[in-house]
Amino acid sequence: MTYEYERLGGGLVVPCVRLDLSRSNGPRSAQDFKHRIFEIVDREGALLFRSAGIDGPVRYAEFLATIDFRHHSYVGGTAPRTDLGRGVYTATDLPADTTVMIHQEMAYLDAIPDYISFYCHEPPPEGQKTHLIGDMRRLSAELPDRLRTKYRGKHARLRRTLPPEGSESVIARRDKSWQEVLGTGDRQEAAAIAAREGWDLTWTAGDYLVFVQEPARFFRPHPVYGELWCTQALHYQAAARRLVAERDGRTADARRLAAAMAAAPDTVDAMVMEDGSRIPPEDIAAWFELCLAAEVAYALGRGEVIILDNMLMAHGRSTFTGPRTVYTALGDRAGQPPPRCSTRTSSSRTAHVLPG
Ligand SMILES: [Fe+2]
CATH class of the missing domain: 3.60.130.10 (Clavaminate synthase-like)
Incomplete structure (x- = not known):
């Protein structure tokens, strides 16, 4: 699997791969590269999947299953989210007039997910850059x-x-x-x-x-x-x-x-x-x-995905206008003991629209 680096702005650069993830049984290429995917995320903090062609949350769940994404429960979580089942949630149900400052997911608890992924189902109009990202290595170094x-x-x-x-x-x-x-x-x-x-x-x-x-x-x-x-x-x-x-x-x-x-x-x-x-x-x-100084805004296009290392890269969301639908999944590193919450599925408003 070859990847390039994309400059998101503010000196923040992330690896970017172009893989067709649109096929119904999950792309064999993603399965072949699943270990490589997480190795890149662990080292670089992120992996961006441009032009991935994912056409809905079902396909997103299938892609995550293909790469053996180990889902982390959202029990105890604070954000308003809708649980679609199979470890897929709406990214946030907070209104569009509210900024979500960059943060590490669930870092108000001691047991946090190692990864967080986002899938853009419907980007906001006019290319609004609504995804926020911040390099926590830099922020940690700049901490007074x-x-x-x-x-x-x-x-x-x-x-x-x-x-x-x-x-x-x-x-x-x-x-x-x-x-x-x-x-x-x-x-x-x-x-x-x-x-x-x-x-x-x-x-x-x-x-x-x-x-x-x-x-x-x-x-x-x-x-x-x-x-x-x-x-x-x-x-x-x-x-x-x-x-x-x-x-x-x-x-x-x-x-x-x-x-x-x-x-x-x-x-x-x-x-x-x-x-x-x-x-x-x-x-x-x-x-x-x-956090204000560290945040960088970027856009995910329709069907695109990003996987972040939850400690290395903070994420957030800007305010926006118009429709926007983004889904998320939280994950744990292979080889780690299962999260303490893993026996339960969700603490969020439940829709369970995904089969399986
Ligand atoms: Fe979050």
């Missing part, structure tokens, strides 16, 4: 010594207050219910999952759930590059969401966040240090500026 020293060896826990299914906030603001996040509506089953994962669950009045997830590392080892910054602790903060709302011009959201932070900061979802202390706003603002 003050932050590196302060957070090395530390852990943070994601604390959320989740509404029950059918509540106003789930319907109106597309919040995730606790049933959706845990993949069950049964409190006993939820408690068993939580015990296995190291999560704390406390139900409060009105069937709301205070959900504290396991301590997650700030730095983690990558098999090729060694220790890298890998956390959403400075992202998953009301102050960070407010900065994003201001960036997007969503003034009502920015005001709502400011009011919630002033009135009852403990009820606003956030990552909190393991000892219970809060991450200071100046650290959140510094990280936001670093």
Whole structure:
């Protein structure tokens, strides 16, 4: 399998291969090169499949099966997503007016997927560059010594207050219910999952759930590059969401966040240090500026796919106009122990439209 390098901008270069992935039984060439595909992703951080010709999520699932993509469950995940089955999800159901800042997938947990893949089913009109990417090797190197020293060896826990299914906030603001996040509506089953994962669950009045997830590392080892910054602790903060709302011009959201932070900061979802202390706003603002400077926007064409190493390359999505449909799948490296969540299929809104 031969590949070239494509310059996405901002000095970020990714390997790019042109393979016809459109045939129904999966391309033999992709199967032949499956080990090579992941070897390239592990070393380069990404592999872009241009002109791949994938014509729908079924074919995307078949392509992933062809290369033995080991699916990682989204149980415990925070993003609103629709689960199509066979490990394929909508990339995000967040509205088009909201930027998703570059981040490493699920890095608010200690068990994260090694890979994340995106398939563009319907690109937005006029060639809008809506996919964001950032090189975490560069970001880790640019991290101020003050932050590196302060957070090395530390852990943070994601604390959320989740509404029950059918509540106003789930319907109106597309919040995730606790049933959706845990993949069950049964409190006993939820408690068993939580015990296995190291999560704390406390139900409060009105069937709301205070959900504290396991301590997650700030730095983690990558098999090729060694220790890298890998956390959403400075992202998953009301102050960070407010900065994003201001960036997007969503003034009502920015005001709502400011009011919630002033009135009852403990009820606003956030990552909190393991000892219970809060991450200071100046650290959140510094990280936001670093991410802004590192992000590079690019476009995936119709039928094209990218596979990212989830530690080496952060991903995000810009705001956009018009229709846009992108699907995603999360994966684990071969030879790794199966993820702790692997027995369950999903925590997302379930459509299960894919056969098999
Ligand atoms: Fe993501």
